[in-house]
Every structure is written in C-alpha cells, then in structure tokens.
Amino acid sequence: MSVVAFLMLCAAALLGVALLAMAASHARAATALVYGASLAICIVGTALSIAALTGRAGAATRLILPLGVPWIGAHFAIDSLSAFFLAVVNIGGAAASLYGLGYGTHEDEPHRVLPFFPAFLAGMNLVVLADDAFSYLLSWEFMSLASWALVIAHHRDAENRRAGFVYLIMASVGTLALLLAFGLLAGPDGHYDFEAIRLGARAPLTSALVLVLVLIGAGSKAGLVPLHAWLPLAHPAAPSHVSALMSGVMTKVAIYAFIRIVFDLAGALPWWSGALLLAVGSLSAVLGVLQALMQDDTKRLLACSTIENIGIIFIGLGLALAFRADGVAAAAALAMTAALLHVLNHSFFKSLLFFGAGAVLTATGDRNMDRLGGLIHRMPVTSFLFLAGCMAISALPPLNGFVSEWLTFQAVLQSPDLPQWALKVMVPAAGGLLALAAALAGAAFVKTFGITFLGRPRSTEAANAKEVDRFSLSAMTLLALLCLIAGIVPGFIMDAVAPITRNLAGAALPLQSKLPWLTIVPSFESGSSYNGLLIFLFIAFSSLLAVWAIHRFASHAIRRAPAWDCGFPDPSPATQYSGSGFAQPIRRVFLTRTPATREQLSMPAPGDMRAARFTLTIADPLWDWLYQPFVSAVEIAALQLNKLQFLTIRRYLSLVFLSLVSLLLVLAIWS
Amino acid sequence: MELISALLVQLMQMMLVLWAAPLLTGFVRKVKARLQRRQGPPILQPYRDILRLLKKEVVVANNASWIFRVAPYLIFAATWVAAALVPTFAKGLLFSWSADLIAIIALLASARFFLALAGMDIGTAFGGIGSSREMMIASLAEPAMLLVVFTMALVARSTQLSAVADLLASSGVGLRVSLGLAMVGLIIVAIAENGRIPVDNPATHLELTMVHEAMVLEYSGRHLAMIELAAAVKLLLYVSLIGCIFVPWTLAAPGGSTASHLAGFGAYIAKLALFGFLLAVFETAIAKMRVFRLPDFVGGALMLGLLGTLLLFASRSL
Amino acid sequence: MTHGLTFDVAHLLAGGLVLVSFLMITQHRLYALLNAFALQAVLLALSVAWQANLQHAPHLYVTALIALLFKAVIVPVGLHRIIQRLGIHREIETVIGSGTTMLAGMGLVALSMTVMLKVTPTADPLAREDLAFALSVVLLGLLMMVSRRNAVSQVVGFMSLENGLVLAGTGARGMPLVVEISVAFSILIAFFVIGVFLFRIRERFDTVDVQALDRFRGERR
C-alpha cells in the first residue's frame, strides 16, 4: 500500500474515532480514549508525512477512490508540499491531543467537543491530501464545519455563539470564493482533477482572477486583513487545544490552499500579484500585532498575533511570487523557504502559547490578564514553557521564530534584482513594516507574559492557582523543545522543504545540513549567514561564565525584603501596570488618531469621593468600514423585502398579473 | 596555528569589549561633567562602582521570581555575545559568521525582552512604567535599526558586518546620501537604545522621566552590577558599530600582521574617544524630551532609514 | 356555409366576450356585475355551441350547456343569494379608478393582439383570432381580480378568466376530452371549494371581504 493510502487510513481512523465519540461521548473514559486515539493516529501521520517529505515513501503517490463527483472520482495524492503540511497538521494534532488528555478532563460538556475534535483533524488531513477540486472543497468545508462546532462547544455563552456565527459566515465566504476559483480553473466542462487543471491553459486575466479569489478564499481562513474579523472572535471561543489547532494549524491549511492553487495550479502569474500579496501581508502583520497589543484577553491576543504571523508568511509568499514572476528563481526559493519555515515555526509556538493560555484558564478560570498576575510562583513549569513560546514568537534568537524572520529579511534584501519600480519601492517598505511588526510583537508578548505571570496576583483565583496536569505540561514541553530544535538546527528543515521550492519556485537553496557547524547560508553570493546553534552555545557559555565568575568572586549574600518601589510601602496589587496600561504608550504612538479608539475619563469633582473611571474602547475600524455596510445592507434589504410577507391576497395576485404582463410585453417587443 | 590566532583575536575582542565598556561610560561622564564645569567622577569610577556592587549583598523583593534573578545574567550574556560579534579593531573574526547584523539586533532585543520582564516581575508601578516605555521606544527603534541595516546590506549585498565593512572600506562606494541618512538614523537609534539624553537620562531617578532606571529600580548588588555592565557594553557596542561601518578603514584584516592589529586597536581607542566626546557634547547641548515626544524623535530615525533604503533603490536603478 | 360567415360569427361571439369583460371591469355594483357575468356566460355558451357546430364535435355542446347552466344561471343566482344572506355591501370597492381600469384593459387587449398576431398567418386564422380574444378575456379577468377588493368580485373575475380558458379550449380544433373534463372539473372545484370556504368563513367571520381575511397576512408583525 502506498503512503497516500496509509494517510487516508489515518484520516478514516480519525473519522472513526469521531463516530465512536459520538456514540460514547457520555462515557467516562471517552475523553482519554478519543484523545489517546487521536494522539496515536497523529503520531503515525507525522511519521508517514515526514517519510514522504524526505523521500523515503516509495513512488505511488496517488489514490483514486470512487467517491465524490462521479465522473472524476475522489483523487488523493501526496507530494512534497502536501507532505510538509501534513507534518505540520499532524504534529500540531498530536500535541493538541496530548494536551487534550489533560485539558479535556475539565470540559463541562465533553460530548460537544469529543466527536468534533478528531473530525476536525481528519478534515485538515484530507484537505492537504485532496487532489481534485471537489474532494478539496469538501474536506475544506468539513474542516470549517467541525471547527465551527468546536467554536460553539461552549454554546451557553452568547458571545461564543456570535463568534461561531461570524466564523461560519466568513468560512462560507471563503469556500464560495475558492469554489469560484476552482470553477474558473476547471472550466465549464468540469475538469476538477488537479492534474487536468495543471494541464489546462488559461488566459492571464483568468489566472489573476483566480489569484484574487484564492486570496479571499484562503485569506479569509488564514485571517488576512481585511478578512480577519472573525478570527479574534472564533479562535479564543473554542477550547484551548482547539484554539491552538485553529490558530496554529488550520491557518496553515489555508496557507497550503493558497500555495497549492496559486503556485501550483493557477499557472504563470504577473508580477503585480506578488505586490498585492506583499501589501496584504505587511498590512496584516502590522495591524494584527497592533490589535494583539491592545487585547487584555490572552487568547484573543494570541489570535490577533496569528494575523500578524500570517502576514509575515504572506510577505514571504508575495516575495516568492514576485521573484518567480521575474524569473529570479533562487530568490523565489529563498522567500518560499522563509514562508514555509515560518509556517512550521508558527504552528509550534502558537500552539504552545495557546496551551499555556489554556493552562492558565484551567488554573484560574480567567482569560483576562488584568485579573491575573504572579502565576510564575504558582505555575512554574507552565510559565517557563510559556516564556519559551513568547521568546520564540517575538523572534528572539536562538529560538525558531527568529530563523524564519531572518530568512524573510534575507529574501527582502534580494529585491534589487527585481526589475519593476513598484516592487523596488514596495519590498523595502514591506521589510520595514515586517521589522515594525516584529518589534511590536516583542512588546505584545512582554505584556502577555509580564502581566499574566509576573508581578503580584490581582485576584484570589490567580493567587490560588495550581500547576496543571502532566499531559498538558508534556505537550507544552514537546512544543517548546521543537521550538528550540527548529531554532538551532534550521538547516535540516530547510533541506526538507527544498523539493517544494524546486517544484514551485524553480530552484532550491543550497544544501544546508552539510555546512560546517550547521550554519544556514541562504545564498553563497551574499555570504549572509546565521548559526542558531552557536548563538545558543555562546549565550549559554557566556551566561554560565558570568554566573560562575560572580559566584566565584563576588558576594553570595542575599536578603529578601519588601519591594523598594521608590519608597512606597506595599501598595495594593491594583497599582501594578494593567494590560491596557502597558500598551498605552504604543497605543498613543500608533493609534491616537484612529476613530475606533475612544478613551473616556470620568473624573470626580474635587471633594467627590466617587472613584474615577477610565474606559477605553477599541473597535476594529475595519469592522465598521468593511463589514458593517454588508451587515446593514442585508438588514435593510431583509426589512424592506419583509414587507412582501404582509401583503393582501389581491396584491399578491397583482404580482402574478404583473409578471405575466411583463413577460408578455417582453415577448411582444423582443421576438 | 591560523585557527589559534583567530581564536585568540576573538577572545581578545570579547575581553576587550568587557574591559573597555566601563571605561567608555566613565569617559563620557567625565567629559560631560567637564562640559558642565564640574569636576566629575574619575574616569575609572564605573569599574569601582561595579566592583563595589559585586561585593554587596543582594536585596531581593519578597515576591521576586527566578526571572528576576536570572535576567541580569541573560541580559549580560546576550549583550556581551552581541558585542563580541561586532568588529572592533579587526574584522573577519572567527565566529562572526554565526550572526549577522540582524542577529545582533535580535540579540539586543533578547536582552531588552528580559530586562522588560524583570521590570515587571516585582509588581510595582515603576517597573511597569519602565517596561512599557522601553517597549514603546524599542518598537520604533528596532525597525529603524533594521532599515538602516537594509540600507547597508543593499550596498554590500550582505548583512554580514565584515562584508559591509569590507565594502565600505573599498574605494568604490564613495559618499552616498543614503549612507548619510543611515548614519544619522543609526545614531538616533543608538541614543534611544542606550537611554541617553534626550530619550532618557541615565543619571536620574526622577520617576516620571525615567525608562531604563525604572526597570532596574529593584536591582541591587551583583545583579545590578551585571545590568550596569551590560548597559556599558551596549553603549560600547553601538559606538563600535558606528565606527565599524562608517570608519571601516582602520580595521585589521583577518590573518593580518600583529602590527596591523595593533594599529587597528589604536584606531579603535581613538574612535571610542571621539564618539564618546561627541556623545557627551550632544547630551550636554540638548534637554531631555517628554516621553510622548519620543516617537517623533525615534520615528525620525525610522523615516530616515526608510528614506535611505528607497534612495538607494533609486540610485541603483538609475 | 362560407368560410367568411363562420369566421365572422365566431369572431363576433368572441369579440362579444371581450366586450362583456370590459363591461365587467367597469361595473360598480355587485348585482350588475353578476348580470354582466351571466351575459358573458351566455355568450360563451353560444360561442362554444358555434364551435361545436363548426367542428362537428357534438361533445362541445355539452360544454356549451354546462356554461349556460352553471355559469349563466346557477352561479349568478347562487352569488346573489350569498350576497343577500351575508349582507355584503353592494358597492364594489375598486383599487384604481374606472377610467384607468379601462385604459389598462385596452392595453391588455392590445398586448394580447400583438402577441398572438405574431403567430404565422398560415395557421388556422380562426384559431388565431379566437386565441387572441381568449387571451384578452383571461387577462381582463385577472385585471378584475387585482383591481377589486370584494371577494365576490374576485371570484367573478376568476370565473371570467376561466371563460377565457374555455373559449380557447373550444377554439382549439379536436382538443381531446381532457378539456371538457377539466372545465367541468374547474367549475366543480370552484363551486366545491368556494362553497366550503364560504361556509367556513361564514363560520368564523362575518364577511367575505377579502380584506378581513387579510387581517392575518402570514406572520404577525
């Protein structure tokens, strides 16, 4: 049996687990069973996909089942691209299942989570495996649907129901956009098979239209600005391990969709498509992180930061597209490698962070960081692992986030090779925005970690928090280790994605893993290089050296005392900086003049003992500009048309009469 | 043999930045004091401060976590490693290829990350002020710095400092507007990152104006010593960076003669003295800004960086 | 019998039907409307009988008889009764003024002519003209239904519409038995269902005014 068949079996097994969970979701052992089975299957899936990626998986890579659109059948195939994304999906899935073994036991209504969790995993696997348009969209929408069910798992909260609603609408917008894209690609006769699509010839305008549609379709799922509005609502609403999957993995499936259709199926695209992507990507990166910085809800902050990271990935993809359109294959390969690496890295650290947020949620029952604080004392392991995640996502060396951003910067620096003026101006600007986003991300995660874990507890729940169970911790440890490994030896991953760039960008980076000291060198001409391993060793060495020297030569005396705080004695924990307080300077710098930010200060008159109150409302201006008109239009249309429900019979008859007369008139005039 | 000498140069460089850093700080202070018609502390005062701090006992706030105690070492290590990778008197250091300019910036960002966390660890309002403002400044300074790097990297086609220095030292480049813009930008970033006037005042503990000092308010003893040393190293790093990029001609080539190394060394000391003097003059000449005017100042660097990059594109394609 | 004469008689009768339709849409009183309707039914019966004669289709006489008996006698009488019994207001409430109604009616007739005369003249001219008139009657019946507010006048409008159908059906040469069945069917059903409804509506409401029925229009607001 081929590796595709095995992977399909994995997906089928996940579906089987879902059915089983449906039947037995009220059983006590169901949680352990479902997550255990999902974990096992995902591990197998990971192994298989890595084998396929590294070319150890034999030749037969296609499977046609007699399902789906009858005259096409359901095609499933695996190539290097899908193998890479399968690995992302299954590693994320395995980690989430492991985490779920512990986290899932706190679920109030497990029967609303258990059946959909493996179904969601199966959906994601199938999307990546699908090799014809119908199977593809079927799996895609199935994935959306399963995640929708998970988003409204805690359905008693009206907020969550709304999140689910918005999510489903946006998911459907995306699916319909993809459907139209496939319609264009497949042509009126319905050649939905990807192989046939690749062979088909199409006009440049068609390809461009496909690009725009896919940008809407995959972009809305990935959370690209301006189609991101659902993401900060829906991702946090789900149980945390599902949030991790949605943010860390499902957005990557959307990236897969984008790469598959735009790079693989759509054919040659003009250079401006790269510019479009760059614009959208850098916009997402900056707006996403700014939005993240303004959040006080940890999970929502993480969700917004996903928008940022998706933006970074799209900057890489946009560069790749632009370079490819101009025939600079080596640079295209570099940009694409950067994007793919960031896909993997983001799936690691975003899952890790969501797991951490989930652990805090379990321990304290609160997602709002302004009611937390000081958790580092109560939850030492979680906080350490969460810190690792924060460092990784803030692109600090030697962790993995830095590597992919570094590669993206290197790709940006290849831009002088581009002939178009617009790109020459846009690419450095995008690079600047990328740098800005990276710096702001650092601020956002200092805020997250600092407010949540450091300082003094702001509530009794936070003061009495307990460390979470060992499954959750081991899942987080696993991901933190992966972050470190991907950070210090990225060369192996870069080599693994080389076949993908060779297929889709027309070139590959030089072999990395054979370079001395595992340094990564994107191109030998530039000579830019980075070595995470050495940096790691250096820092370890010099900090140990410092510690050793201090302890050898300096005073050992240590005394615990109340905090100095410029002489203010022991104030209440409420005097600590709050989340919004922390973000205030940055908000003043970047968001002062946006109409969406409203500060209201109600200060009591002198002598009045009333407490002063400061309220801050930050709306997403894009919601007002882009979504609200649609909502209002639908509302108005529904209201106006609704009058037709309340007509008299005579008026209804008049409608019939008028239709008849007008059709006859048409006939009289026309024919 | 070659390897050993290279290793030796690298080690020398590491030790050099460590030992020269307090000296530079002391020198700047001294010059400033003289400019203000004060006697000022001796140039070697920073060494004494650090030694005294090392000998003192550490007072740790009751609720401080391990972050608080680990951060000084990590901050110091990251800064030190970064400084060790900047060519001071010789280029082509043994380990220079393990990190380019971007990585150096990121290492400094790591140090800042931990510093900001340490500021928040005790849970005092001052720590929060400091961390929050530091991150705000960094959110502008870091991209500005990266854009400056872009400018140089686009000239040199590499982000490797040695390569940049090589290229700028070669005669072919000449004077360019964008490099000038980049230099101004880099200087602004250096001022902001090191908490110098007008961004921050390293000598004040006035609560509403301080940034860096607010974060380290709770530190004492050897922890404070590490942080002070790290701050000094960071200043040195920026000065070395500016020297290395804009006055690259004096750097000793790898494998060069001992004499060339010595010459480079001498030139390096001269550069330090020059930049230290200019810094002191600058600081004396202007006043500290309000916190919320800082974005204009640092944002200026961002604009300069972007302008430099774009101009470079223009000049390249013309 | 010359072609001209047959044509003329059929033409005359069908034209008469249209004319009576016009008469009906201008009526303001229910009784007058019923009388006009009875007249139309008589004309229809004559027309159908004429067709039966022409086509040598004796079964059409049955249709003619049905038209005469049911539509010209029983229905008007029955409706008279209902109006009296239920005490329905005898004025017809119109939606649009009679002048406008007339204009609209003329427009409809013109439309029917235009549409039907596009049919190639080689086809049976008798059928063609007949159809044009039938279409006019159908459209005028519909116009009446939509321009009147009373239930009774709407029912009459519907009946008039069916007159048009019968005219068309009988005008079609050799149209199989289906027509008779369906015509009988519709008269039967019309009576049956309307009777049931009138009965039920009587049971629940005190008026057959459709407006009262319309008080509930699907969903309450």
Added chain:
Amino acid sequence: MSFSASDGVVLVLVIPVVAAAALALLPGYRASARLNMLASGLTFVASLSLFFADHSEAGRYLFVDDLNVAFIVLNTFVGFTTSVFSASYIAHELETGRLTPTYLRFYHAMYQVMMGGMNLALTANNIGLMWVGIELATLTTILMVGIYRTHEALEAAWKYFILGSVGIGLALFGTILVYMAAVPIVGEGVNGMVWTVLVAQAKHFDPAMINVAFIFLLLGYGTKVGLAPLHAWLPDAHAEGPTPISAVLSGLLLNVALYAVLRFKIVLAANPGAVAPGPLMVTLGLVSLVFAAFMLYRRRDIKRLFAYSSIEHMGIITFAFGMGGPVANFGGLLHMAMHSLTKSGIFFAVGHVAQIKGTQRVAEIRGLTVTHPWLGWSLVIGVVAIAGLPPFGVFMSEFLVVSSTFAREPLLAVPLVLGILVALGALFYHLGGLAFGEPTGNDAPSDASYTPMIVHFGLVLVAGIFLPSVLVAWFHHVAQILG
C-alpha cells in the same frame, strides 16, 4: 415474461386510488395510519419496479422514461417516509385535540389522493393529463392546509386556493396553446397532447405560439414551484398546515411542478425559432433565490422559515436548469433530489420540535441540543445540509452548479453566490438560537419516531460523498435529455 412499464405505472396509480377509497371508509385512526403507510410503501415498491421496466414504449397517456422514473421513485419514497412520520405526528395532534377522528379520516384519504395526483402528473405522457394530476394534488393539499380550521389555517388555505387557481388557469391556457401549436403539424386529436410526439415534432411548431405558451406554463406551474414573485401562498401553506403536508409540499409538490416546467422546456428547446427558455428560468430562479434568502432573516415562525428556504432552493434548481449544459443539469437534478430529502427531513424534525415545545415561534425555541440531543442535532444536521455545507448532498450539487456557472457566465454567478451566502447566514442566524444556548420550554423526552428523519439525512450524507454509478449514469442520461 417481460415486465412492461405499464404494469408498474398502473400499480403506482391504482394503489393510491384504492387506498384513498379504503381510507375514506375506514374508521379508526390507528388502522388508517397503518393502511396509509402500507399503501405508500407498496406504491414505493411498485415504483422501484419501474427501474427494471422497458422504457422504450410510450403510451399515449402514460409512459415511463429516464426523466420521470427517478421523480417517481423519489416521490413515492418521500411519500412513504412521510406517511411513517405522519403516523407518529398525527397521533399527537389527536391527543391535543387539534384534529378530530373524522378529519383524520379525511386527511388520510386526501393524502393518498394527493400522492395519486402527483404520480399521475409524473407518469403522464399527455400534457393534459399531467395538468390534471398537478391540479388534483394541488386541490387536495389546499384542503389539507386548511384542515386545522384555525383562523390562520383557513386564511393560508384561501390564499393558496386563490393563487393556486390562477396558476391552474394559466397553466391550462399554456397547455391549450401548446396543443394549438401542435395541431397544424401532428393533426387534431390526442396526438397533439402526447409529449413524446410533441418533442419529436417540436422543431416544426410555430415559434410565436409556443413562446406564449411557455410563458403561461412557466408562470402557471411556476406558481406551484413557488418561484418569486408567484410564491406568496407557499410560506403560509407550509406554516399553517400539518407538518407532514409541509414536508410533502416542499419535498414533492414543488418538484412535480418544476418537472412539468422541464417537460415544456425540452419541447421549447427543440424548436430553433422559439425564445430560449433558459434566460427566463435563470431570471426567475435568481429572483427567487435572492429574494427568499433575504426573507429568511426576519422569520419568526420556524416552518415559514424553512418554507422560504424551499423557495430559495427551487430558485437554485430553476437557475441550474435554466443554465443547462451537462454539469449544470446534473447539478440541478441532484439538487432537486437532495433538496427533497433534506427539506422533508427538516420538516420532520421541525414537526417534532413544534409538538414538543408547543410552539412554532423561533424565539420560543431555544437550546434544543441540550434538551433533545437527537432532535436538536438532527436539526443542526438538516440546516447544515440545506445550507449547502459538506459532507451532504446539497453541497455537491451547489458545487457543480456554482463552479460551472462561474466558468461560463461569471456575472450570473455573483447573484447566485450572494443568494446562497445570504441564505446561509440567515439559516445559521436562526439555528444559533434554536439549537444552542440556554434551553427554554418543555424538556420532556419525546416518544416520537425519528427514523424517517434519520433515514433522510443518512441518504443525503451518503449522496454527498458517494453516488452509485447506476444513478450517475442515469443522471447523465437525463442531463442530456434536458440539453
């Protein structure tokens, strides 16, 4: 001995008639409910035999060809499952006193008459007979809509009656016109009404005549299909009648009416001089789709909500057939079948819900998945399926229709996609409250049988993933007939 088509056809027609007569005489609702089930089941079995029948011989009155056989099977199948549902539904109505045994006897008899009428319309090769069948089915449903004799029910029935009668009249006029067009070519008499003859000779017909005819037929039968703006009777009839009738209306009668339109579309398409029927159907379909999609938002009655959804789907189907071409026709046929199964399944669920909660008001039904997991989740599945989400059959048909439309006429796909999206939004907007949130109202377990509903959704699920090749070959064939 070869099995001829007429045997099966006759059975399909005779069983309902006999059963109707028997049911009219039989007292006792339990026995009559069972007999109703039995008769419907037998009709279904008889209809299955049509698959194996020889399709070549077409009678002058009745025939079986590839187009109608599936309609018949679908019709009798849904008729059968609905009778099963009806048995458990009606008992409850009797308990609550909404119906009396006398009315129930009438109800069962009428049910069979209606099924017979629809079968007649489907098997007829004679356009007059087809008309008779549809009218029969319409009139019986009018009576059943009014069966509760409440204020609202009577008004709904009255509205249905008036609009339906006008539709009847228009369709008859169209039928007569078709005959008139045929007479000069095929001669007087029955031949002028035999569909197979009409199709064969259609190219010689006078185009002007059949143009007018088609307009009348489209509007006349379109009234039955519920195409906007001829739809007014549909939501109220669905909402106020007994739920099994709503299921049959949405699932079957609309299809049968559309089937009639299709028959005439084929005739028209065979004539080169006639106007293309496609644009007319596309326009009406899109208008219905978009209009119904917006109407879904402000619905307060759960049955009326799904009635509007039926209008929406009829719009999609009409649109698909209007577009024509192998893919769109295939999609349209599939959509028709899937919509029948799904929508009747939804009405089964809604019927149970309304009985349990004692209300049809959307606002008063909350958190169904909490109180009645089976019912609640079935409703969720139903809505997911009807909204065109996978892995259900409607998704496949919408996939085919939308993608092929976009490849051919991108501009037409815009309103299509818009309508689908708006409708999906509305359905989920309501579903969020119905199925989730804090439950309200009665939470007593229900003893009703969920089997028909589950069978329907199961079939739709299977069809969404896997279509048997026999069915596909057949669909293809029909798609070709439709041109």
